[in-house]
Amino acid sequence: MADLDAALDAAGLTNPSVRDYVRKYADLTGAERIEVVNAGDDARLVQEALDAGELLPAGEGRYYSRSHHLDTARSEERTIVATNDEKDKGVYNNWRPASEMVPLLEDRMRGASVGKTMYVIPYLMSPPGNDLAPWATGVELTDARTVVLHMIRMARVGVEHVNDVGDQFVRAVHVTGDLHNLRQGTPEDRRYFVTVGDERTILHFGSSYGGNALLGKIAHGLRQGAYDGWASKKFLAEQYMLIGIHDKETGKDYHICGGFPSASGKTNLAMMLAPDVLGDRYHVSFYGDDIAWLWVHEDGRLYGMNPEYGVFGVAKDTNERTNPTALRSVDPGTGAIFTNVAYNPNTEEVWWEGRTPSRPEDVHGWLDWTGAPIADRKDSDSSPWAHPNSRFTTTLANVPNIADDYDAPTGVPIDAIIFGGRTRDREPLIRAIHDLAEGVYDGLTLGAEATAAAEGKEGVLRYDPMSNRPFMAYGEGDYAQHYLDVVGAAAEQPIFAHVNWFQRDPEDGHFLWPGYRDNLRPLLWLLQLRNGEVTGRQTAVGIIPTADEFNLEGVDISPQDLETILSIDKERWQQEMTNREEHLRQFRDLPEAIWEAHRRVAAAVEDSQP
Numbered sequence: 080m081a082d083l084d085a086a087l088d089a090a091g092l093t094n095p096s097v098r099d100y101v102r103k104y105a106d107l108t109g110a111e112r113i114e115v116v117n118a119g120d121d122a123r124l125v126q127e128a129l130d131a132g133e134l135l136p137a138g139e140g141r142y143y144s145r146s147h148h149l150d151t152a153r154s155e156e157r158t159i160v161a162t163n164d165e166k167d168k169g170v171y172n173n174w175r176p177a178s179e180m181v182p183l184l185e186d187r188m189r190g191a192s193v194g195k196t197m198y199v200i201p202y203l204m205s206p207p208g209n210d211l212a213p214w215a216t217g218v219e220l221t222d223a224r225t226v227v228l229h230m231i232r233m234a235r236v237g238v239e240h241v242n243d244v245g246d247q248f249v250r251a252v253h254v255t256g257d258l259h260n261l262r263q264g265t266p267e268d269r270r271y272f273v274t275v276g277d278e279r280t281i282l283h284f285g286s287s288y289g290g291n292a293l294l295g296k297i298a299h300g301l302r303q304g305a306y307d308g309w310a311s312k313k314f315l316a317e318q319y320m321l322i323g324i325h326d327k328e329t330g331k332d333y334h335i336c337g338g339f340p341s342a343s344g345k346t347n348l349a350m351m352l353a354p355d356v357l358g359d360r361y362h363v364s365f366y367g368d369d370i371a372w373l374w375v376h377e378d379g380r381l382y383g384m385n386p387e388y389g390v391f392g393v394a395k396d397t398n399e400r401t402n403p404t405a406l407r408s409v410d411p412g413t414g415a416i417f418t419n420v421a422y423n424p425n426t427e428e429v430w431w432e433g434r435t436p437s438r439p440e441d442v443h444g445w446l447d448w449t450g451a452p453i454a455d456r457k458d459s460d461s462s463p464w465a466h467p468n469s470r471f472t473t474t475l476a477n478v479p480n481i482a483d484d485y486d487a488p489t490g491v492p493i494d495a496i497i498f499g500g501r502t503r504d505r506e507p508l509i510r511a512i513h514d515l516a517e518g519v520y521d522g523l524t525l526g527a528e529a530t531a532a533a534e535g536k537e538g539v540l541r542y543d544p545m546s547n548r549p550f551m552a553y554g555e556g557d558y559a560q561h562y563l564d565v566v567g568a569a570a571e572q573p574i575f576a577h578v579n580w581f582q583r584d585p586e587d588g589h590f591l592w593p594g595y596r597d598n599l600r601p602l603l604w605l606l607q608l609r610n611g612e613v614t615g616r617q618t619a620v621g622i623i624p625t626a627d628e629f630n631l632e633g634v635d636i637s638p639q640d641l642e643t644i645l646s647i648d649k650e651r652w653q654q655e656m657t658n659r660e661e662h663l664r665q666f667r668d669l670p671e672a673i674w675e676a677h678r679r680v681a682a683a684v685e686d687s688q689p
């Protein structure tokens with residue numbers, strides 16, 4: 080490309096290592112021109128995307144996009160973590176040798192961007208100046224303008240982040256490919272989403288859906304970050320939300336992070352507001368809904384930060400009751416982008432299942448997520464208007480309760496790490512764990528109930544260790560040891576807890592706990608326990624609140640339901656311990672401390688009163 084140097088010069092991109100990398104992939108993909116992107120280019124790029132029909136207006140300062148109908152979600156089967164050492168192979172990382180995957184991906188990418196613009200997106204997946212910024216720097220190359228617009232919302236973007244980093248940046252290449260002809264989901268599937276951990280290179284081919292194409296987020300923020308955190312022995316990169324709780328009476332601030340498998344309400348929890356009756360005393364602030372990097376700072380404390388700059392949230396069931404904060408963060412004027420929801424070009428409205436109790440009554444003008452008019456549907460067609468994985472994308476600063484210090488270089492000290500899945504019985508509302516190995520063990524045995532949609536036996540969890548199953552970058556045994564080492568190095572240990580908002584009545588199926596804003600209550604109890612202000616009741620699987628030390632003012636719950644969610648079902652836990660043993664046995668080199676924790680908990684379950 081003749082004008083490549085001129086384009087890089089004009090953009091002020093001076094780092095020679097970045098320039099070499101851009102040249103290599105511009106040549107390989109055959110892109111016609113390159114354009115270096117800064118966050119300040121957003122308005123111009125939005126206008127270009129509107130002119131090209133890639134974005135449609137969704138009211139004042141909001142936009143709508145549709146992805147290809149075969150390209151709407153992450154593909155775990157096509158996602159691989161490759162390295163040059165087979166010792167990095169785990170159960171979940173789909174490990175392959177780098178020597179096999181790099182040539183294969185380069186082959187797919189060769190000539191695949193002919194006639195297109197290659198956008199160069201220099202980014203930072205941390206607050207500037209953070210301890211972990213050296214591992215958070217990257218440059219994404221993409222041939223899709225909508226990917227650029229999403230990246231500007233989801234990451235800190237600009238040449239200033241990469242000019243002075245030498246060779247220490249992640250090379251993140253995204254090539255969309257011919258989405259009509261990739262045979263997605265068939266045995267001849269041509270897509271590949273590869274992170275080459277020990278080469279700090281991400282090569283994604285065959286999708287422009289966010290989870291596959293916003294490479295700062297999942298590929299770097301989780302997989303590459305996890306690998307780097309382990310290789311450097313410095314940090315953990317986790318699929319965790321991160322919140323702050325301010326106690327106005329004592330003036331104290333607390334920070335809680337935690338992992339939840341998909342569809343377990345992680346974004347709703349992250350954006351939670353205090354219940355009205357507690358609002359005078361507590362303020363909950365938002366740091367992040369999806370990723371936290373954790374490390375021990377020189378002062379000996381465990382810190383966490385959200386590497387992202389935005390939220391890429393699932394739209395389905397987001398409404399005034401479940402998550403009003405999310406709705407405010409995509410209000411007119413926020414620059415939010417909606418993807419694959421239902422859209423009405425006449426009124427520029429968007430809608431998704433669960434947005435309102437019923438669908439818009441007047442279907443005139445409404446199009447489903449594929450662009451098909453709702454008015455033309457047969458009466459028998461009850462398929463959703465929005466894709467179940469439709470999304471909203473907005474920057475952190477749009478979230479009304481964003482923490483004042485969300486952009487501070489220090490990150491925040493972590494007081495508690497919580498795990499939670501969606502389980503209809505057995506798991507109490509909250510059980511707290513002081514011991515590090517038992518906490519890590521609990522995270523490793525995290526899971527969500529098998530549902531009709533995912534294969535699995537009723538009542539047996541689909542285990543999702545630390546909610547990282549799709550993002551595991553190296554062996555699970557090494558991961559467990561690294562987790563023990565990083566958190567174990569902190570002078571003051573965080574308290575762990577397992578939470579479950581989803582217990583149901585076995586007869587009529589109603590949820591026993593109201594959830595949403597009331598979820599703050601068990602978290603406050605957890606902090607009180609850590610402070611020694613309450614003692615709870617020790618059970619085989621952790622400390623559970625007693626009904627009287629638990630603030631229930633204004634909660635609509637019957638005494639029987641309360642008793643159920645604050646008790647342990649011995650028989651169900653005995654079954655669970657057998658399943659856990661089988662699950663953990665898959666992992667090579669699992670630390671003895673984790674096995675000891677398992678045996679300790681299993682013995683305590685056996686010894687407990689039914």
Ligand code: OXD
Binds near residue numbers: 153341391
């Ligand atoms: C995910 C996401 O797929 O956060 O987990 O988008």
Ligand code: MN
Binds near residue numbers: 318369
């Ligand atoms: Mn996620």
